Amino acid sequence: MASTGPTVLSYNNCLLRRSDLALLEGPRWLNDQVIAFAFEYFEYDLFKDFSDDVSFIGPDIAQFIKLSQDAEVGMFLESLNLAFKQLVFLAINDNDSDTSVGGSHWSLLVCSRRDSTFRHYDSSGSFNEHAARQIAMKMQPHVGLEKAHVMFAQEQCTQQENCYDCGLFVICNAEHVCKHHFQGTPLTGAVTQASVTRKRGELKELILQLAAQDDVK
Template structure:
């Protein structure tokens, strides 16, 4: 039975989703979307007004639907954000899927798109498409740059690297930390974070007392 484990904001996690946090498994849209929503909700009000965590679904729409992207994203007030974080998937269609995750960040000062790929070069094309479409909504996009990112040493941790790098960038850009924070994201750190995120979900589930569903 694939029961509901947690309902959190716009995220719904089932037992099959949570099991993906056990290695060696790939994270899906649901787990990454929950992690981004939880990180956004964890920010204090002054910081939450400066950063945007876009869900995998919204990010994929931004990449695939160029003409509609600006109007679709307008209610999010993205031009007012100092930092925008978007998971990038190598799926070419608007639906969920794909085989690799990376992270695209937009920084307003100095303006620019920064791409962090734990398997360098794999998602560059998809990240550039997303940046091009998003720039239509932002003033002075400042170009696109591939950043040196923490590297995965296996074939299944790309989604966890996206979550870990997104959290680190939020600390770095909004709380005044230095660049060394990304260097702490090692394979051992990523494995540990899998367990920590599973604990977070378990604690939230106990608190919300979600009733089992078929």
């Protein structure tokens, strides 16, 4: 979904327009830009104290990894120093085209060096498992894990009760997995349909607050 309208916020490498913000104002499917913003906010603000140990890879790069040749993936990922990260988060989409924006579902893939496992959190059963496995196989040589010891786990997680909240589940699952790993907060029960619904308003308010801060600089 292409962004349109005036710019609302420029945040690090992410540009949000009025149409992006509107996705948070009602029961709508989130696009690449909103998820990319959340991941950048996690990396550069909320979890900045753990920046040496965690990396958040947004939808555009995850899609590139999935659809590109192994050599291209290696050249691109080398600069990210992923082999030294404890956790790597990726936002996964089921779109198989490299020429158009699309897809119908988001899920979260987490690479954990602690137990050499790619963990897939999918709020719609195993809908995106094939795409997640594709990316995990391409990521393995670049995250400091030996192929013989790498595992893939389809994690149990709260399931969405509608057809449009998958992107919010990705954001909420990523936040709480990171909190659990680095801050020891409980993971079980942390993400519910109610908390995901609240996250829409919280994200909108956060974006507007950051935009207001930019205006006064």
